Amino acid sequence: MTVSYGEFVRRGAQVLRDEKPRERAAFYFSPSNAGACKRELFLEATGRYRFEPDDILLGIMQDGETHEDLTLRQLREGGVEVVGVQAPLDLLIEDAGDAALFLAGSGYARCPVCGVGFESGVSVLHGHADALLRNPETGETEVFEHKAVSGAHFDRLTQVLEKKGFGPFFRESRRYVVQAGLYAAVLGLSEERGAEAVLFYKNRNRPEFLEVRLRYEPGEDALRFVEAHLVREGRARRLSAEPVVLARFLERLERRLRDVGQAVRMWRESGGENAFVEVLKEVRRLTSDELRECRFCEARMACARTFGGLLERQRTAERDEGERREVRPEDLGADEETHRRLEELAEQFAHLDEELKRIEKQRDEAKRELTRILDEFWEKGMLMPNDCVRLPRVRVWRTVFEREEFDRQLFEGLSEEEKEVVRRCLTSRVYSYWSCRTEAASSNPKREKRNSVAKNRMVSEFSR
Known part of the structure; x- marks a missing residue:
């Protein structure tokens, strides 16, 4: 009989859960959730959704803590001074408004994590930074936020940052960036100067690290993306991403929290009716980045129920053509003249599309037969690469070139020994194709030849 140890693990987890149930702390604002979607914060604050990780997710979170402890030990051994671990940091919010319901002091008196108490009547955004480090070069204290992520997540973050820049990276990691930025603020x-934070991503599966350095400027209320480094295969490389500034960083954050607090108050006063919807400005057509985030959000079902099926409508709109929702002009409220004009244009488009397909098919057949005949002369050696065959109203030539593709920026960062290894590993690919253009549309064959020669010269110079 085959034994499934996974089933025994599931049973054991259930026994442990029954013996030691987890306490559910009341919802409150913190740096770790301040960057979350306002819909999600509203759902948690009103009790319509509660983040309750299962045993598998709890194991992943505990694994992340193990990685964090290991990283801090390695930093100490490497000569970096760790000033504090899980250091409490508080941001006083003077104009809290309705957000005071969920802030330390005005909303709750004691932190459920560290147990520190707060003065009644004040509104404080309270959190705990993973670590405070002493910068070995400047001697200044800076925030260190550690995130251990899967290999797939790590690769996606690296690609987004390297290919698209800090802006898309912020949308991808908004919650973490806001958290680190708040601690830096x-x-x-507190020290009346600019302060920096390092958002440190560790790949759980491979010894790779992604470091994103942020700097908060108090005088400007701006959070800046300073630089990013990727450590892979024992080598650190700076990613060439354009700097980005998040202006009015704290001002916008406090306004987000007030919006959520106001929506909660309106929901309570209206007995749970939808009066809160107008307050949450994010109830709108979602962008592709936000929609992707929604697909992985634990609160997506509660969100769809609460906000009138918004997410479900958008998922339907993104399905393939066979499953799209059909909408007629009369459904859009179009008048009779607009309706008639749309039908005329649609009929004209359909007719022209059919004609274009028929003509393109005939053109492709003529080109295939033309180049088939010229191929016979090519095989006999009577035509050479880039020879132009002049026919009535048409010019035809065959282009042949060899190209080696490589990342020159990455190559220049290698040592001479490594460059030599790369040169030996490079393979060449020969491209050969016919070009057939009418005289009116054809480009200059001599110019085409010069461009091909230039490309080949670049490759040959690299290969030497």
Whole structure:
């Protein structure tokens, strides 16, 4: 009989869960959730959704803590001074408004994590930075936020940052960036100077690290993306991403929290009716980045129920053509003249599309037969690469070139020994194709030849 140890693990987890149930803390704002979607914060604050990780997710979170402890030990051994671990950092919010319901002091008196108490009547955004480090070069204290992620997640973040820049990266990691930025802001305001934070991603599967350095400027209320480094295969490489500034960083954040607090108050006063919807500005057509985030959000079902099926309508709109929702002009409220004009244009488009397909098919057949005949002369050696055959109203020539593709920026960063290894590993590919153009549309064959020669010269110079 085959034994499934996974089933025994599931049973054991259930026994442990029954013996030691987890306490559910009341919802409150913190740096770790301040960057979340306002819909998600609203759902948690009103009790319509509660983040309750299962045993598998709890195991992943505990594994992340193990990675964090290991990284901090390695930093100490490497000569970096760790000033504090899980350091409490507080941001005083003077104009809290309705957000005071969920802030330390005005909303709750004692932190459920560290147990520190707060003065009644004040509104404080309270959190705990993973670590505070002493920068070995500048001697200044800076925030260190550690995130251990899967290999697939790590690769996606690296690609987004390297290919698209800090802006798309912020949308991809908004919650973490806001968290690290808040800690840097608290540190900078307390010392009346700019302060920096390092958002440190560790690949769980491979010894790779992605470091994103942020800097908060108190005088400008701006969070800047300073630089990013990728450590892979024992070598650090700076990613060439354009700098980005998040202006009015704290001002916008406080306004987000007030919006959520106001929506919660309106929901309570209206007995749970939808009066809160107008307050949450994010109830709108979602962008592709936000929609992707929604697909992985634990609150997506509660969100779809609460906000009138918004997410489901958008998922339907993104399905393939066979499953798209059909809408007629009369469904859009179009008048009779607009309706008639749309039908005329549609009929004209359909007719022209059929004619274009028929003509393109005939053109392709003529080109295939023309180049088939010229291929016979090519095989006999009577035509050479880039020879132009002049026919009535048409010119035909065959282009042949060899190209080696490589990442020159990455290549220049290698040592001479490594460059030599790369040169030996390079393979060449020969491209050969016919070009057939009418005289009116054809480009200059001499120019085409010069461009091909230039490309080949670049490859040959690299290969030497």
